[in-house]
Amino acid sequence: MTTLYSEFQNRVKKIKLLESAYSVLQWDMETYMPPNSDKSRGEQLALLSTLAHEHTVEPRVRELVNQLSQSSELTPEQAANVREIKIKLDKAAKISPELIIDLNKTMVDALTAWNQAKKAADYNIFKPYLEKLVILHKRRIEQTGYEGEPYNSLLEDYEPGITAAEVETLFAQLKVELPKILRQIQASGVKPRTDVLLRHFPVDRQEAFIRETIAEMGFDFSIGRLDRSAHPFCTSFHPTDARLTTRFDANNLRTAVGASFHEAGHGMYEQGLLIGNFGLPLGEAASYGIHESQSIFWERFVASHPGFWRHYFPRLQAAFPEALSDVSVDEFCFAWNRVEPDFIRVGADEVSYCLHVILRFELERDLFSGNIRFEDLPEIWNQKMQEYLGLTPPDAAKGILQDNHWAGCLIGYFPTYALGYMYAAQLREAAQEQIPDFDGLIERGQFAPIKQWLNQNIHRHGKMYKSKQLVERISGKPFTVMPFVNYLQEKYSRLYK
Amino acid sequence: MTTLYSEFQNRVKKIKLLESAYSVLQWDMETYMPPNSDKSRGEQLALLSTLAHEHTVEPRVRELVNQLSQSSELTPEQAANVREIKIKLDKAAKISPELIIDLNKTMVDALTAWNQAKKAADYNIFKPYLEKLVILHKRRIEQTGYEGEPYNSLLEDYEPGITAAEVETLFAQLKVELPKILRQIQASGVKPRTDVLLRHFPVDRQEAFIRETIAEMGFDFSIGRLDRSAHPFCTSFHPTDARLTTRFDANNLRTAVGASFHEAGHGMYEQGLLIGNFGLPLGEAASYGIHESQSIFWERFVASHPGFWRHYFPRLQAAFPEALSDVSVDEFCFAWNRVEPDFIRVGADEVSYCLHVILRFELERDLFSGNIRFEDLPEIWNQKMQEYLGLTPPDAAKGILQDNHWAGCLIGYFPTYALGYMYAAQLREAAQEQIPDFDGLIERGQFAPIKQWLNQNIHRHGKMYKSKQLVERISGKPFTVMPFVNYLQEKYSRLYK
Numbered sequence: 001m002t003t004l005y006s007e008f009q010n011r012v013k014k015i016k017l018l019e020s021a022y023s024v025l026q027w028d029m030e031t032y033m034p035p036n037s038d039k040s041r042g043e044q045l046a047l048l049s050t051l052a053h054e055h056t057v058e059p060r061v062r063e064l065v066n067q068l069s070q071s072s073e074l075t076p077e078q079a080a081n082v083r084e085i086k087i088k089l090d091k092a093a094k095i096s097p098e099l100i101i102d103l104n105k106t107m108v109d110a111l112t113a114w115n116q117a118k119k120a121a122d123y124n125i126f127k128p129y130l131e132k133l134v135i136l137h138k139r140r141i142e143q144t145g146y147e148g149e150p151y152n153s154l155l156e157d158y159e160p161g162i163t164a165a166e167v168e169t170l171f172a173q174l175k176v177e178l179p180k181i182l183r184q185i186q187a188s189g190v191k192p193r194t195d196v197l198l199r200h201f202p203v204d205r206q207e208a209f210i211r212e213t214i215a216e217m218g219f220d221f222s223i224g225r226l227d228r229s230a231h232p233f234c235t236s237f238h239p240t241d242a243r244l245t246t247r248f249d250a251n252n253l254r255t256a257v258g259a260s261f262h263e264a265g266h267g268m269y270e271q272g273l274l275i276g277n278f279g280l281p282l283g284e285a286a287s288y289g290i291h292e293s294q295s296i297f298w299e300r301f302v303a304s305h306p307g308f309w310r311h312y313f314p315r316l317q318a319a320f321p322e323a324l325s326d327v328s329v330d331e332f333c334f335a336w337n338r339v340e341p342d343f344i345r346v347g348a349d350e351v352s353y354c355l356h357v358i359l360r361f362e363l364e365r366d367l368f369s370g371n372i373r374f375e376d377l378p379e380i381w382n383q384k385m386q387e388y389l390g391l392t393p394p395d396a397a398k399g400i401l402q403d404n405h406w407a408g409c410l411i412g413y414f415p416t417y418a419l420g421y422m423y424a425a426q427l428r429e430a431a432q433e434q435i436p437d438f439d440g441l442i443e444r445g446q447f448a449p450i451k452q453w454l455n456q457n458i459h460r461h462g463k464m465y466k467s468k469q470l471v472e473r474i475s476g477k478p479f480t481v482m483p484f485v486n487y488l489q490e491k492y493s494r495l496y497k
Numbered sequence: 498m499t500t501l502y503s504e505f506q507n508r509v510k511k512i513k514l515l516e517s518a519y520s521v522l523q524w525d526m527e528t529y530m531p532p533n534s535d536k537s538r539g540e541q542l543a544l545l546s547t548l549a550h551e552h553t554v555e556p557r558v559r560e561l562v563n564q565l566s567q568s569s570e571l572t573p574e575q576a577a578n579v580r581e582i583k584i585k586l587d588k589a590a591k592i593s594p595e596l597i598i599d600l601n602k603t604m605v606d607a608l609t610a611w612n613q614a615k616k617a618a619d620y621n622i623f624k625p626y627l628e629k630l631v632i633l634h635k636r637r638i639e640q641t642g643y644e645g646e647p648y649n650s651l652l653e654d655y656e657p658g659i660t661a662a663e664v665e666t667l668f669a670q671l672k673v674e675l676p677k678i679l680r681q682i683q684a685s686g687v688k689p690r691t692d693v694l695l696r697h698f699p700v701d702r703q704e705a706f707i708r709e710t711i712a713e714m715g716f717d718f719s720i721g722r723l724d725r726s727a728h729p730f731c732t733s734f735h736p737t738d739a740r741l742t743t744r745f746d747a748n749n750l751r752t753a754v755g756a757s758f759h760e761a762g763h764g765m766y767e768q769g770l771l772i773g774n775f776g777l778p779l780g781e782a783a784s785y786g787i788h789e790s791q792s793i794f795w796e797r798f799v800a801s802h803p804g805f806w807r808h809y810f811p812r813l814q815a816a817f818p819e820a821l822s823d824v825s826v827d828e829f830c831f832a833w834n835r836v837e838p839d840f841i842r843v844g845a846d847e848v849s850y851c852l853h854v855i856l857r858f859e860l861e862r863d864l865f866s867g868n869i870r871f872e873d874l875p876e877i878w879n880q881k882m883q884e885y886l887g888l889t890p891p892d893a894a895k896g897i898l899q900d901n902h903w904a905g906c907l908i909g910y911f912p913t914y915a916l917g918y919m920y921a922a923q924l925r926e927a928a929q930e931q932i933p934d935f936d937g938l939i940e941r942g943q944f945a946p947i948k949q950w951l952n953q954n955i956h957r958h959g960k961m962y963k964s965k966q967l968v969e970r971i972s973g974k975p976f977t978v979m980p981f982v983n984y985l986q987e988k989y990s991r992l993y994k
Contacts, residue, residue: 020537021545044514047518223533238534
């Protein structure tokens with residue numbers, strides 16, 4: 001059995017190494033590749049992706065997985081690795097190669113069309129591609145099968161173990177609670193001076209502040225990097241090579257600083273995976289939602305904490321004396337945490353953010369249950385936006401066309417953003433109970449115990465547990481929306497009073 | 498036949514794509530990879546290299562090559578592609594996989610030992626590894642076979658079509674002519690003010706000057722980059738993605754500027770290969786020697802030309818007024834072209850450079866004919882250094898241990914450096930005859946006709962012709978050392994008078 005398991009491990013590690021080489025090339029494409037080199041890069045990426053696929057569907061891998069699945073000699077960790085690979089292979093085996101090719105081709109065209117549509121603020125340019133993508137995804141669902149409702153098959157790709165019905169229940173509570181908090185905030189009549197974040201902040205000094213701060217949080221630059229790209233992201237090729245990117249705006253401090261804190265949370269997760277599990281599911285993040293919980297945890301619960309800014313604001317003031325000498329730490333912290341509903345999801349405050357996500361989840365789900373017509377989509381988007389956030393987008397570019405996720409085949413992905421908030425909030429509650437003087441540590445800039453707690457409780461487990469199970473195991477409580485709602489209520493009733 | 502050729506082309510292109518992905522990962526390792534990420538990168542590189550090898554030795558590739566080799570329906574270009582791949586496969590097929598593994602392992606250990614030996618200036622630390630590498634290379638030569646003498650098998654890897662005996666004949670002439678020129682220079686009693694290159698030159702302004710200048714030479718930054726690394730190099734993943742690196746020394750202007758001109762020559766060759774031939778031998782550089790000829794051409798014959806500095810020195814003076822305001826263009830140009838024999842090959846002037854190479858060639862050849870004992874190597878090195886350059890290195894670090902080529906399995910590679918000089922000189926003579934007002938173009942900074950001439954005559958042919966054949970075809974003359982010797986005599990009798 002040991003020999004079989006070793007062979008299994010070597011084979012899946014090979015697939016992972018190919019995927020990680022692919023990721024290096026993709027990172028390079030987004031950061032340093034010369035502007036006119038994209039054609040050759042496309043060919044390299046296509047080959048690596050084909051090779052990874054070929055190694056995945058090799059009959060010997062399936063044989064090994066089938067034999068090992070029936071073994072009783074495996075450790076619980078080994079069994080979990082086999083279980084996760086089996087799930088992946090079973091699903092992959094059901095999808096026809098023709099459909100994968102068709103999906104990839106359509107995605108490329110859909111992304112181009114989405115770009116044009118967004119520029120022209122014209123949904124009709126994108127509509128036929130969205131229709132085709134939904135048809136192809138319906139075919140994919142037919143091939144893979146599903147439990148409960150078709151949409152579950154998509155959700156499972158990003159957040160295994162949670163059904164659309166469960167998401168609906170959680171979101172139903174948020175749809176009650178979040179608007180309540182928003183109304184309280186609006187009724188308070190209080191408004192922060194948000195102009196303090198929109199002054200002139202020279203980019204090199206922003207970068208120096210970010211590097212210093214995320215290193216102190218625990219992002220290890222000896223096994224990680226920070227670069228620039230058009231859209232911030234985190235990628236990782238191994239626990240010893242995690243890379244963040246951000247983009248800078250000299251006239252908006254939040255753009256780079258906020259995004260970097262967020263990406264650093266992702267990066268610390270990747271750096272916290274166990275090296276010995278590299279290549280195996282237990283060496284991979286639990287889910288997209290749990291990944292998001294780590295970025296939210298650091299961006300929102302640590303680096304938006306008033307104590308955090310009491311520690312860091314003096315440094316920021318020293319770095320930007322022209323912009324910040326007339327600003328108090330309380331003013332700054334209030335501006336940093338301002339709540340102001342907007343049409344746009346990216347950069348939304350933490351009270352309205354999940355409402356953006358809920359809207360998208362509902363539309364996606366309706367598209368797959370056939371409850372909605374493609375031509376009605378922009379109108380329904382706008383109605384929901386009015387209902388949840390009290391706003392109507394001026395055009396489709398600021399409405400239905402604002403995200404490229406659908407065009408990029410990330411259908412069923414949006415819910416993970418909101419689940420990430422809820423996981424993070426429940427983890428925060430547990431951390432406050434389990435880590436002595438949690439808030440004091442943040443206020444003193446002593447992040448090591450917090451990072452270690454996340455390393456121990458989340459990172460090192462990889463895919464051992466499903467998301468909800470992991471959160472419940474750590475907190476010792478059923479997973480609910482309440483930690484998140486309580487956090488928001490407490491925080492914002494204090495700020496807006 | 499068309500179908501067979503297409504299949505052949507697709508298969509060799511796949512190999513090239515894997516090799517180019519490997520090169521991206523290697524470039525990243527030398528430029529941006531975090532300091533402690535090397536272990537994971539080693540695994541990715543090993544896998545890509547194994548996959549490229551597996552695709553190369555697939556029986557179907559050999560079948561296709563054998564069938565196509567016998568076809569009379571191929572165009573001359575297609576036939577050349579098949580011919581070159583056949584040579585590669587024939588050699589690869591003869592070398593046992595065990596030997597390749599043994600060579601790679603020994604190389605890793607040898608590089609480590611070389612590093613330690615160089616630090617300690619102790620040849621004995623490196624000696625056992627060098628012995629083992631030579632034994633393994635002798636085994637390799639036994640497996641591949643050879644014509645004439647064993648060393649030819651190694652030389653053929655880097656400079657196909659030239660034998661050790663031919664190299665010896667060429668070098669014999671250089672061993673007479675170069676010392677003669679050196680003696681004339683020393684006898685002149687003239688010395689340039691070399692201090693003008695060793696003043697303070699802020700690195701960011703050096704970089705701006707380099708970027709502007711190599712772009713004007715013709716290096717295309719829309720399909721290329723310049724970054725920093727410990728040792729300057731050029732790599733390329735496709736004609737539309739060629740990357741240079743350099744290193745900066747704020748107190749030595751030559752370090753970065755000279756190396757960048759050199760690497761830009763390599764880079765323009767890579768950018769000049771035909772995109773349509775990517776993946777095929779006709780889409781690859783003719784040889785290491787011809788590659789070097791392109792870097793030498795730009796670094797020495799264009800960018801060390803007095804006319805070049807008459808054009809660029811005013812800009813340099815404007816960029817570095819503190820360092821250069823009291824320097825005349827003639828003084829600067831003389832300093833740039835100073836001849837001053839030194840123990841060290843890297844950075845040697847163009848008169849003494851080839852003598853460094855000849856010394857290494859002679860030692861390598863003697864190691865393989867058994868005319869030399871390993872324990873005597875440092876002493877023979879020093880004797881030859883005294884004989885050719887009139888210097889004795891103070892220790893082994895500045896003598897036999899200065900280069901890591903042998904440790905890195907680049908045995909038989911050194912001669913290509915000197916051949917590159919000679920090819921370049923003969924090409925320069927041809928360019929002066931064939932390009933109207935060659936010197937005037939350089940003096941006016943109009944490099945496009947020169948670059949186009951190199952594109953047309955050299956770059957676009959890839960591996961269509963062997964090195965010597967290519968140079969003779971372009972110049973219409975037999976390949977000799979005379980263009981190089983004449984160039985040096987004319988140039989330095991004028992400078993040192």
